[in-house]
Amino acid sequence: MLAYIIRRLLYAIPILIGVNLLTFALFFVVNSPDDMAASQLGAKYVTPEAIANWKSKNGYDKPLFVNDDASGIGAVTDTIFFTKSVKLFAFDFGRSESGRDITTDVSTRMWPSLAVALPSFALGIWVNICVALMVVMFRGTALDRWAVFVFVSLMSISYLFYIIGGQYLVAKQWMLVPISGFDPDFQPWKFLLLPVLVSVVSGIGSGARWYRTLFLEEAGQDYVRTARAKGASEISILFHHILPNALIPILTGIVVLIPSLFMGSLLIESFFGIPGLGSYMLDAIRGQDFAIVRTMVFIGSILYIIGLILTDISYTWADPRVRLS
Amino acid sequence: MGEFGIKPVLLWSDALVFMLVIVLTTFFYRLRNDPQTRERWGQVFSSRLGMITFTVIMVYVGIALLDSLHFRRALPHPEGVDTTEVFYDNKVTSVLDIMLDGMGDRFERTYSAPFALKSFEKSNMKDEQGNEVRDFEWLEHAGQHLASPADKWPDLLRLSAIALAWGLLASAVLVGAQWSWLRGSIYPWYASWAVQVLITCFMVWLVYISRYYHVLGTDQGGTDVAYQSIKGIRTGVLLGTLSTLVMLPIAVTLGVSAGYFKGWVDDVVQYLYTTLSSIPGILLIAASVLLFQVYIDLNPDYFSVGMEKADARFIALCFILGLTSWSSLCRLIRAETLKISQLGYVQAAHAFGVSHSRILGRHILPNVVHIILITFVLDFSSLVLAEAVLSYIGVGIDPSMGSWGNMINGARSELSREPAVWWTLTGAFFFMFILVLAANLFSDLVRDAFDPRSSSGRSQA
Numbered sequence: 213m214l215a216y217i218i219r220r221l222l223y224a225i226p227i228l229i230g231v232n233l234l235t236f237a238l239f240f241v242v243n244s245p246d247d248m249a250a251s252q253l254g255a256k257y258v259t260p261e262a263i264a265n266w267k268s269k270n271g272y273d274k275p276l277f278v279n280d281d282a283s284g285i286g287a288v289t290d291t292i293f294f295t296k297s298v299k300l301f302a303f304d305f306g307r308s309e310s311g312r313d314i315t316t317d318v319s320t321r322m323w324p325s326l327a328v329a330l331p332s333f334a335l336g337i338w339v340n341i342c343v344a345l346m347v348v349m350f351r352g353t354a355l356d357r358w359a360v361f362v363f364v365s366l367m368s369i370s371y372l373f374y375i376i377g378g379q380y381l382v383a384k385q386w387m388l389v390p391i392s393g394f395d396p397d398f399q400p401w402k403f404l405l406l407p408v409l410v411s412v413v414s415g416i417g418s419g420a421r422w423y424r425t426l427f428l429e430e431a432g433q434d435y436v437r438t439a440r441a442k443g444a445s446e447i448s449i450l451f452h453h454i455l456p457n458a459l460i461p462i463l464t465g466i467v468v469l470i471p472s473l474f475m476g477s478l479l480i481e482s483f484f485g486i487p488g489l490g491s492y493m494l495d496a497i498r499g500q501d502f503a504i505v506r507t508m509v510f511i512g513s514i515l516y517i518i519g520l521i522l523t524d525i526s527y528t529w530a531d532p533r534v535r536l537s
Numbered sequence: 538m539g540e541f542g543i544k545p546v547l548l549w550s551d552a553l554v555f556m557l558v559i560v561l562t563t564f565f566y567r568l569r570n571d572p573q574t575r576e577r578w579g580q581v582f583s584s585r586l587g588m589i590t591f592t593v594i595m596v597y598v599g600i601a602l603l604d605s606l607h608f609r610r611a612l613p614h615p616e617g618v619d620t621t622e623v624f625y626d627n628k629v630t631s632v633l634d635i636m637l638d639g640m641g642d643r644f645e646r647t648y649s650a651p652f653a654l655k656s657f658e659k660s661n662m663k664d665e666q667g668n669e670v671r672d673f674e675w676l677e678h679a680g681q682h683l684a685s686p687a688d689k690w691p692d693l694l695r696l697s698a699i700a701l702a703w704g705l706l707a708s709a710v711l712v713g714a715q716w717s718w719l720r721g722s723i724y725p726w727y728a729s730w731a732v733q734v735l736i737t738c739f740m741v742w743l744v745y746i747s748r749y750y751h752v753l754g755t756d757q758g759g760t761d762v763a764y765q766s767i768k769g770i771r772t773g774v775l776l777g778t779l780s781t782l783v784m785l786p787i788a789v790t791l792g793v794s795a796g797y798f799k800g801w802v803d804d805v806v807q808y809l810y811t812t813l814s815s816i817p818g819i820l821l822i823a824a825s826v827l828l829f830q831v832y833i834d835l836n837p838d839y840f841s842v843g844m845e846k847a848d849a850r851f852i853a854l855c856f857i858l859g860l861t862s863w864s865s866l867c868r869l870i871r872a873e874t875l876k877i878s879q880l881g882y883v884q885a886a887h888a889f890g891v892s893h894s895r896i897l898g899r900h901i902l903p904n905v906v907h908i909i910l911i912t913f914v915l916d917f918s919s920l921v922l923a924e925a926v927l928s929y930i931g932v933g934i935d936p937s938m939g940s941w942g943n944m945i946n947g948a949r950s951e952l953s954r955e956p957a958v959w960w961t962l963t964g965a966f967f968f969m970f971i972l973v974l975a976a977n978l979f980s981d982l983v984r985d986a987f988d989p990r991s992s993s994g995r996s997q998a
Contacts, residue, residue, distance in 0.1 A: 230812035238824055247831050364981065368918065368973040370925045372945050373966055380952045391953070478819060479926065483949075497823045498931050500831075505824050512817035 213528070217521060224517045228301070231513045235506050236297045245272035245292070296506070305507045308496070314507050317492060324394055325476030325488030328404055332411035332480075333473055337466065339412055340419035341455075347420070348427040349450060360424070366417025374414035375483045382406055392485035407484045411477065426461050430454045460530040467526045468519035475512055542611035544625045548848045550855075551605040554775055557782055558602070577907075580986040585728040587982045592729040593975040596736050600767065601774035604633040607844075629844045633771075637764065640747045643678035645759035651960050652750050654680045654689060679750050693750070700745035704738030711737060754960040756947065766964040768939035773972060776855060776924050776934075777917040783859025784916075785909060788866035793901055795867075796874025797893075806871065810864035818861060819930070825857040826850075826932035847935035854933065858920065866912045873905050907987040914983050918976035921969065941965040 249263040249272070267273040274292050299306065305314035347359040383391040383406060394403045430436065431454055439453050476490035485491075489508070496504035527534045568574045581587045609625040634641055648657035655673040664670050680689060712730045719726050743763060746752050753762035795806035813821075833846060840846040877883060878901065886896050927933035928942025929949070936943055944965040951958035 226808065227812050227815055230808065231816055234812065234816070235824070238828060247835055250831075250835060361978075364977045365974055368922075368970055368977050369966075370922050370941075370945070370969060370973075372925055372929060372949070373962070376945075376949055376952060376962065380957070384953060472817075475817065478930065493820065494930060497820075497827065500827055502824075502827075505820060505827075509816055509820050509824070512820060513815040516815040516817070 213525075217525070220521045220524070224514075224521075227517060228510075228513060231510065232297050232300065235509050236293060239502050239506060240292055240296075296503075300507065300510045306503060308503045309501045310499070314504060317504075318489065318507070318511070321487055321489050321492050322474055323488075324396070324486050325481065325490060326474060327400065328407050328411075328480060328484075328486055328488065329473040329476055331404065332408045332415075332477075333469070335408060336412045336415045336419060337462075340416060340423050341462070343416060343420040344423035344427055345450060345455065347424050348431065348454070349446070351428060351431065360421065363417045363421040363424075366414075367421070369414075369417075371414055371479060374410050375479060378406060378410040378413070379483065382409070392483065394484070394486045403484070403486070407480045407486065411480055422465075423458070423462060426458045427454055430458045433457075463530050464523055464526050467523045468516070470522065471515035471518045472512070474515060475508070542623055543608040544611070546607040546609055546629050546844075548605075548607055548629075548845065549852050550775055550779070550848050551607060553779055553782070553852070554602065554605050557778055577986040579724075581979075581982045582724050584982060585725045586978060588725050588728040589732050590975040590979040590982070592732045593736075593971060594979060596733075597770055597774055597972050597975075600633060601771040603636065604631045604768065604771040605775075606632040633767070636744075637767065638744050638748065640744065640761055641764040641768070643747075643751075643761060645676050645678065645751070645755045646674065647755070647757055647759055648958055649676055649679070649751060649755045649759075651752060651754040652679075652689070652693065653754065654683075654686055657754075657958070676751070682749060693746070696746055696749060697742060700742040701738060703745065704741035705734075707741055708734040708737040753964045756944075756961050762944075762961050762964040765939050765944055765961075766941070766968040769941040769944060769965065769968060770972070772851070772934055772938060772940040773921045773924060773969065776851070776858070777920040777976075779852075779855040780858040780862070780920050781913050781916050783856050784863045784866065785913070787860070788863035789870060789902075789905070789909065791863070792867040792870030793874050793897060793905065796871040797878050797897060797901060799875075803871070806867065810867050813861065814864040819926075821861050822857055822927065823930060823932045825861070826854060826927075829853045829857070844937075847938040850935045851938060854927070858923070862916075866908070869908050869912070870905050873908055874901055877901055877904050911980070911984050911987055914976065914980040918973045918980065921973050921976070925965075925969070941969045 245267055246263055249266040253262055253266060264273065272292060274295065296306070303315070305318070308314055308317070347356055350356050350359075379391050382388050389402055389406045392403075394400065435457075436449060436453055439449050444453070474489065475493075476486075476488040478490045478494050480486070481488045481490035482494045492504065493508050495501075496508070582591065607629050608631075609627070609629055612624045612626055646656060646660070649655070650657055653676065655675055658673075659671045660674050661669060661671055662674060680686070680692075683689060683692060711733060715726065715730065743752055747761065747763060751761050751763070753766065756762055756765065791806045791809070795803040829850065833840075833850065837846075840849060883896060883900050886900060924933055924940060925942035925945055928940060929946045933942050934940040944961055948958070948961035948965070951961060
């Protein structure tokens with residue numbers, strides 16, 4: 213088991229190098245630092261001096277890969293590739309284009325993100341399972357068919373409408389919670405209520421539909437027929453036979469998402485004014501702050517790879533027949 | 538070319554979408570005699586839901602295609618200038634604009650509610666005595682033919698009745714032609730006809746009433762919201778299809794070669810898609826679009842008309858979405874190819890010395906077509922939804938190009954006004970929801986018919 217995890221972690225290294233090279237290619241080869249400087253400073257009417265100034269201030273005035281001017285190890289380390297990309301491996305994220313320390317920003321903004329993402333995630337799964345179970349209880353009836361239709365309809369609504377509609381109804385019309393904002397010291401739950409509600413409701417369509425399929429798959433298995441033959445009630449079959457068995461694919465399917473919860477949700481956070489990593493990314497994209505985008509790509513990839521490893525571990529945990537080697 | 542001359546404009550996206558139509562038509566034309574394919578499609582279309590959703594999707598595609606026939610109108614000959622040269626309008630018009638009967642040309646000053654006669658906001662104006670007053674301004678293109686404002690609702694009823702009569706007449710012609718041809722068919726065409734009648738009547742009504750009123754009001758810039766919503770159809774449909782078109786060749790080539798050749802090819806392909814899928818999709822897309830934007834900003838001379846610039850950005854977005862999203866399809870195709878290449882008939886082909894390219898073309902590719910098809914239909918709706926989100930983030934469609942995402946983005950704070958401006962969001966919601974719902978329901982049916990493992994429960998329960 214331990215050997216397996218170590219090997220998986222070693223596999224992750226070439227992938228992270230690949231991610232790094234890809235972002236490097238995107239940010240520095242496709243568009244030269246000159247182009248970035250020009251667009252940051254206002255496109256067409258910039259002087260070469262202003263560009264040179266911006267580049268030296270942000271550390272882009274170095275050669276891409278090999279620095280011929282520097283001696284010894286400096287030939288490799290005093291380059292854009294080393295200072296901007298390789299240092300990410302040491303979790304040295306450097307400074308954003310506007311001069312802020314990215315590491316500090318990430319570590320403070322992680323918590324509001326988690327405060328929204330974690331309850332949404334847990335509550336969402338619980339609600340989806342309950343709804344799916346209820347529908348499965350009526351499988352084969354008209355109610356079931358209509359429920360699937362409703363799920364598909366819910367899936368067909370853009371996420372933006374859930375947010376806008378939620379803000380309009382709950383916050384503006386019924387005035388139950390503030391429309392947006394976040395205050396960690398003064399009743400933070402008040403600000404979290406609506407974002408969590410919106411993410412849960414918007415996820416019901418696809419989530420409950422998927423869980424229903426999983427439950428129905430289990431309901432067609434032999435052991436369910438056996439249970440029915442020995443006289444178990446439908447309710448007991450549902451809760452004691454189908455549910456525990458269907459939890460395995462549910463669990464293994466969602467574990468990969470858990471590490472990514474740190475990243476927060478781009479849309480929810482920006483609409484509700486929550487100062488998390490999601491809105492951080494959005495601001496970086498809108499402000500064309502490439503240093504932050506680069507860092508977040510790197511962090512996101514690490515979290516995804518951790519998610520994949522956790523998924524494999526969860527297989528062994530949920531199903532003892534699986535052996536990792 | 539006289540005063541009414543036109544000059545056709547072929548945008549890159551137009552060329553691509555017509556190419557796509559030709560490719561798909563030939564593809565299905567060649568498949569028409571394959572019994573298995575016929576049976577599966579027969580299963581899809583023998584259900585009423587299949588017919589209904591397919592008809593809705595076809596209407597959207599039809600509108601998108603009409604909106605892709607672009608041209609520039611010739612300007613009237615300037616007085617007193619002795620030249621035979623014809624000048625063309627800088628504005629690009631489409632056939633759809635003509636069919637909508639100038640719906641997009643009737644601008645107001647700013648917001649106005651659906652069917653309103655007066656502006657939504659007060660503005661400064663002069664009364665008969667020349668005094669400054671602040672009041673709701675009369676709209677320029679709403680209810681001009683009315684004798685008094687009180688006649689509005691009776692007039693609307695009268696116009697609706699006329700429009701409905703025309704709509705029924707048009708649908709009678711449309712359905713009648715199909716009926717005489719298809720009445721003996723085993724498929725539930727009547728479901729499709731019912732939808733056709735509904736849509737025809739609605740469109741005729743919309744265009745007819747729009748001559749006299751703004752059915753869905755106007756937005757902040759004074760543009761008709763119904764017009765904007767219809768213009769959003771082309772963007773949504775094209776984005777959904779072109780992105781998949783970009784993705785397919787990459788995913789199929791890499792997936793099939795990984796599953797077939799195995800060894801180092803498989804390692805490389807697996808490494809590629811793991812790397813790509815480990816990057817958060819939205820960030821990769823955003824970064825790519827931003828970089829393309831920098832490129833456009835620095836090379837403004839490449840694009841002659843404003844629309845071409847927006848179109849270039851649109852094509853780039855399609856390519857970026859395609860290039861970043863092939864990993865899941867590639868994974869599926871690789872797994873399927875691995876399975877198929879172990880089967881007896883492929884092994885036999887090997888033993889007979891059949892070349893790799895022939896085995897791939899004759900034995901492997903036809904057997905992964907169903908995966909490609911399911912992905913194509915499934916991805917379509919998610920891409921339409923993604924467009925709205927990307928436009929909100931600011932890395933989507935160019936704001937000058939109409940799209941539902943841009944409409945939502947522009948209107949997201951309008952609900953918090955007092956009283957709320959609800960019609961822009963409603964328009965975008967309605968047109969987008971119908972398309973995505975139809976595509977989702979249709980893709981479920983296609984998956985049930987084509988995927989042997991699929992168990993949506995309908996057959997089991």
